[in-house]
Amino acid sequence: MGIETAFGDNILTTSLDKVVNWSRKNALWPMPFGLACCAIEMMSTVAARYDLARFGAEVFRFSPRQSDLMIVAGTVTYKMAAVTRKIYDQMPEPKWVIAMGSCASSGGIFDTYATVQGVGEIIPVDIYLPGCPPRPEALIHAVMEIQKKIDKESVLDD
Amino acid sequence: MADVSAIGKKLKKKFPNAVTKVKTFRGELTISIDKDYIERVAKFLCGDKASNFDYLSDLCGVDKSRLGSSNTFEVVYHLYSLKKNHRVRLKVEIPASNPIIDTVTNVWKTADWHEREAYDMFGIIFEGHPNLKRILTPEGFEGYPLRKDYPLKGRQPDSLREVYRKGKE
Numbered sequence: 001m002g003i004e005t006a007f008g009d010n011i012l013t014t015s016l017d018k019v020v021n022w023s024r025k026n027a028l029w030p031m032p033f034g035l036a037c038c039a040i041e042m043m044s045t046v047a048a049r050y051d052l053a054r055f056g057a058e059v060f061r062f063s064p065r066q067s068d069l070m071i072v073a074g075t076v077t078y079k080m081a082a083v084t085r086k087i088y089d090q091m092p093e094p095k096w097v098i099a100m101g102s103c104a105s106s107g108g109i110f111d112t113y114a115t116v117q118g119v120g121e122i123i124p125v126d127i128y129l130p131g132c133p134p135r136p137e138a139l140i141h142a143v144m145e146i147q148k149k150i151d152k153e154s155v156l157d158d
Numbered sequence: 159m160a161d162v163s164a165i166g167k168k169l170k171k172k173f174p175n176a177v178t179k180v181k182t183f184r185g186e187l188t189i190s191i192d193k194d195y196i197e198r199v200a201k202f203l204c205g206d207k208a209s210n211f212d213y214l215s216d217l218c219g220v221d222k223s224r225l226g227s228s229n230t231f232e233v234v235y236h237l238y239s240l241k242k243n244h245r246v247r248l249k250v251e252i253p254a255s256n257p258i259i260d261t262v263t264n265v266w267k268t269a270d271w272h273e274r275e276a277y278d279m280f281g282i283i284f285e286g287h288p289n290l291k292r293i294l295t296p297e298g299f300e301g302y303p304l305r306k307d308y309p310l311k312g313r314q315p316d317s318l319r320e321v322y323r324k325g326k327e
């Protein structure tokens with residue numbers, strides 16, 4: 001991407017990877033895209049009892065421009081689909097997406113004309129989190145999986 | 159709750175051709191109206207001192223096309239009077255093959271979104287509506303989902319999804 005690509009895969013870039021990934025994964029700024037009941041679990045995940053701050057992801061931003069992890073929590077309807085896509089597009093790179101709950105993953109119980117059968121139809125998803133709704137522990141697990149994924153990224157990827 | 163039976167009689171006297179049926183069930187008055195008269199009846203019920211229905215609490219569509227052999231849609235109006243604290247229900251049958259009815263937006267402003275919803279879900283055309291377009295489903299949606307002939311688990315064509323998938327570019 002930047003000047004680092006000129007160095008190729010050597011000790012300089014791999015060390016840089018470590019620093020960059022370490023800072024990215026421990027300071028995720030989620031974009032809470034709460035669309036239905038799952039959003040309640042998402043809120044409780046950041047609240048005192050489950051305390052997502054322990055994983056460095058407590059700064060929920062309601063502005064997509066300031067966030068890098070989109071948590072789609074709830075039922076995505078076709079009416080909302082355009083908004084979902086727009087907000088995803090507005091987030092700066094690099095960005096990751098968690099499809100939280102069976103609705104966001106596959107449409108869930110809403111096998112109807114109005115519901116998008118999984119937000120993956122519209123935006124690229126990194127983690128599918130099953131459950132209806134998933135417990136806060138499960139969301140924390142999903143965030144940890146995202147962290148693992150970030151750890152494997154390299155500045156040389158584009 | 160005030161006694162509303164007088165309203166039915168009064169309406170019948172005023173518009174003898176418009177009122178096709180008056181029914182009271184558990185103190186709730188339901189009046190069936192001929193479709194050509196709905197606007198006039200609405201104006202009358204809203205303006206009349208004794209009935210004074212100043213509030214349209216709901217308006218909805220019903221698909222009765224598979225109920226018997228009538229092949230009709232129905233538009234149902236729930237009226238309420240804030241001043242008199244009484245209610246009445248109006249029912250208007252329209253043919254399913256040509257579901258057109260006059261708007262009541264010029265009598266009650268709330269009818270605007272309600273009529274748009276009925277249009278969105280049943281494809282009922284409200285003539286004279288200032289902005290009759292879909293309200294709950296996105297633009298480009300095909301079909302009218304609450305009609306009985308809309309397939310269960312009906313899916314939208316891929317073209318609709320394609321619009322979102324492409325994103326900003």
Ligand code: SF4
Nearest residue numbers: 037038101103132133
């Ligand atoms: S997955 Fe279950 S809890 Fe989550 S939004 Fe859907 S219905 Fe609600």
